[in-house]
Amino acid sequence: MALSLDDIQRIAHLARIEITPAEAADVGRKLDGIFAMIGRMSAVDTTGIVPMSHAQDLSLPLREDRVSESDRHVDYQRVAPAVQDGLYLVPKVIE
Amino acid sequence: MNTAPVAQLAQALAAGRLSSVELTRGLLDRIAALGPALNAFLTLDRDGALAQAQAADQARAAGRAGPLTGIPIAHKDVLMTAGLRTTCGSRMLEDFVAPYSAFVVEQLARAGMVLVGKTNMDEFAMGSSNESSYFGPVRNPWNTEFVPGGSSGGSAAAVAARLIPAATGTDTGGSIRQPAALSGICGLKPTYGVCSRYGLIAFASSLDTPGVFAQTAEDCAHLLGAMAGHDPRDSTSLDRPAEDYTRDLARPLKGLRIGLPKEYFGDGTEAGVVGAIEAALDELRKLGATTIAVTLPNVDLSVPVYYVIAPAEASSNLSRFDGVRYGHRAEHYADLMDMYKKSRAEGFGAEVKRRILVGTYVLSHGYYDAYYLKAQQVRRLIADDFQRVYQQCDVIIGPTSPTTAFKLGDKTDDPVKMYLNDIFTIAGNLTGAPGVSIPCGFDHRGLPVGMQLQGNYFQEARILNVAHQFQQVTDWHARVPEAFKP
Numbered sequence: 001m002a003l004s005l006d007d008i009q010r011i012a013h014l015a016r017i018e019i020t021p022a023e024a025a026d027v028g029r030k031l032d033g034i035f036a037m038i039g040r041m042s043a044v045d046t047t048g049i050v051p052m053s054h055a056q057d058l059s060l061p062l063r064e065d066r067v068s069e070s071d072r073h074v075d076y077q078r079v080a081p082a083v084q085d086g087l088y089l090v091p092k093v094i095e
Numbered sequence: 096m097n098t099a100p101v102a103q104l105a106q107a108l109a110a111g112r113l114s115s116v117e118l119t120r121g122l123l124d125r126i127a128a129l130g131p132a133l134n135a136f137l138t139l140d141r142d143g144a145l146a147q148a149q150a151a152d153q154a155r156a157a158g159r160a161g162p163l164t165g166i167p168i169a170h171k172d173v174l175m176t177a178g179l180r181t182t183c184g185s186r187m188l189e190d191f192v193a194p195y196s197a198f199v200v201e202q203l204a205r206a207g208m209v210l211v212g213k214t215n216m217d218e219f220a221m222g223s224s225n226e227s228s229y230f231g232p233v234r235n236p237w238n239t240e241f242v243p244g245g246s247s248g249g250s251a252a253a254v255a256a257r258l259i260p261a262a263t264g265t266d267t268g269g270s271i272r273q274p275a276a277l278s279g280i281c282g283l284k285p286t287y288g289v290c291s292r293y294g295l296i297a298f299a300s301s302l303d304t305p306g307v308f309a310q311t312a313e314d315c316a317h318l319l320g321a322m323a324g325h326d327p328r329d330s331t332s333l334d335r336p337a338e339d340y341t342r343d344l345a346r347p348l349k350g351l352r353i354g355l356p357k358e359y360f361g362d363g364t365e366a367g368v369v370g371a372i373e374a375a376l377d378e379l380r381k382l383g384a385t386t387i388a389v390t391l392p393n394v395d396l397s398v399p400v401y402y403v404i405a406p407a408e409a410s411s412n413l414s415r416f417d418g419v420r421y422g423h424r425a426e427h428y429a430d431l432m433d434m435y436k437k438s439r440a441e442g443f444g445a446e447v448k449r450r451i452l453v454g455t456y457v458l459s460h461g462y463y464d465a466y467y468l469k470a471q472q473v474r475r476l477i478a479d480d481f482q483r484v485y486q487q488c489d490v491i492i493g494p495t496s497p498t499t500a501f502k503l504g505d506k507t508d509d510p511v512k513m514y515l516n517d518i519f520t521i522a523g524n525l526t527g528a529p530g531v532s533i534p535c536g537f538d539h540r541g542l543p544v545g546m547q548l549q550g551n552y553f554q555e556a557r558i559l560n561v562a563h564q565f566q567q568v569t570d571w572h573a574r575v576p577e578a579f580k581p
Contacts (some may be wrong), residue, residue: 006463007387008220008452011435011452011455011456011459012452013436014455014459015437015439015448015455016414016417016432016436016439016444017439017440017446017448017451017452018433018436018437018439018440019440023496027448027449027452029225030449030510031449031452031453031456032455033509033511034402034449034510034511034514035453036433036511037399037402037514038399038402038403038466039399040396040399040402041396041399041403041469041470041473044393044467044469044472044473044476046473046476047473049472049473049475049476049477050472050475051468051471051472051474052471052472052474052475052525053301053471054331054479054527055286055287055288055301055302055525055526055527055528056287056288056303056331056333056527056558057195058288058331060330061327061330063327063531068228072194075194076194076195076420077193077522079191079192079194079226079420079421079422080421081419081420081422081424082419082424083422088419088420090419090429090431090434091428091431091434093430093431
């Protein structure tokens with residue numbers, strides 16, 4: 001499988017990462033190498049094998065539905081790039 | 096004295112032969128003098144460390160000292176430290192000051208340990224050489240033209256150069272064990288779920304495991320005891336009774352059954368590495384252990400499986416870095432979408448972007464079954480292999496890495512070549528079982544060889560027992576690189 005430049009741009013768009021046309025060829029070449037290595041897996045017969053999603057077979061723990069955290073939005077917004085009146089600022093989305 | 100292992104420092108502190116302030120100041124001076132050549136530290140907190148050291152001395156004077164009180168430690172910069180810069184080795188978080196601390200950071204602080212600073216690492220813990228850090232590569236103390244391994248390269252190099260007696264790391268595919276091997280120290284990855292991931296900046300959540308570096312297996316046992324514990328803030332943190340990981344250190348090895356997987360000793364492993372491991376196995380046999388040839392037929396698929404699962408989880412975890420709530424935001428952009436794309440393009444380095452793209456692709460419409468589901472099925476086959484082998488033996492031993500350290504720049508242009516460094520460690524993350532790497536010799540260039548001891552789930556005390564007994568009859572762990580001898 002070789003990824004086309006269109007494939008690369010499509011994946012990059014889904015991942016929300018800008019890739020310039022100048023970068024795309026090298027990115028594609030390296031991804032092709034990685035997918036060739038990953039492809040070795042496809043030869044294995046996995047019929048009927050139960051997928052292993054996690055190291056421990058655990059059921060998700062539940063907790064009581066009550067407030068456990070204090071309001072620390074000032075601390076958390078201190079590290080944000082742009083904040084005003086307790087709100088995160090982003091470019092205008094709706095005209 | 097300052098460069099001694101944790102256990103000896105603890106004795107000196109308890110006996111009053113040394114104060115934590117003296118020890119901490121001595122190490123900070125050592126880091127200032129010798130550290131820059133290695134680039135192992137990203138942030139130092141001299142004032143904070145000395146204040147903590149003073150508090151530790153006061154606690155001791157008041158009779159409130161535990162075994163680790165007053166011992167300095169450094170944390171890998173993937174672990175959040177409240178009030179202290181936490182970069183994850185990335186431009187994305189270059190100026191990020193963590194608003195809270197990771198669970199393991201809190202645990203070690205509760206034990207009275209003194210936080211000296213944060214260590215360099217591969218960006219977002221993605222790498223095996225510490226060359227993907229935005230802040231420049233870390234260098235190997237045994238030869239500064241060589242890499243220290245990664246992703247926890249800064250922690251490994253700092254302990255190897257005796258700049259700090261202990262440091263934390265995280266291991267997603269070998270990121271503690273492999274740098275421990277390449278830098279000639281001990282590195283322990285516990286069972287998944289034993290140490291909470293709360294406050295560990297997520298890479299691959301089903302694989303990420305906090306652990307520790309030190310000079311000896313005994314020190315690792317003490318440190319793990321302090322780090323472990325149930326934490327309801329991590330839904331995968333295990334609620335188990337507290338363990339004394341030092342309980343088996345003195346246990347004789349007579350009757351120990353060691354499994355030797357033939358796949359670990361094949362053509363891909365350097366002769367110098369195999370030679371050192373064979374000599375170490377002879378020592379273990381002299382101590383009464385027996386060795387059994389075993390086979391892990393699917394283990395060579397662990398690299399392909401990992402490079403589906405880890406990037407898939409990473410692409411999801413790293414979507415949080417959008418230039419809105421924290422992290423880098425591009426200066427110029429046309430609209431919101433453009434802001435996301437440019438902020439992420441500028442904030443992430445090449446390897447991180449590559450893994451996000453791989454993960455995005457394997458999770459995209461129409462490819463899920465062929466990649467992600469398939470990888471999870473093969474992951475099961477690999478885990479089943481290990482369970483079969485553990486019916487025949489108590490521990491599995493082999494090289495931690497197929498080679499010793501390589502030169503800076505040697506593998507940076509070929510991602511697949513770089514990924515194959517972790518061929519012997521990745522399975523431990525896929526299964527979630529513990530492993531420790533300990534030094535067991537040197538190759539013809541004078542670079543350290545690491546031996547990996549793996550055990551079944553929750554067998555940390557047993558693998559540390561074997562490592563400790565080996566260290567009682569050998570002195571590889573006590574060797575110090577020439578330029579860093581005290």
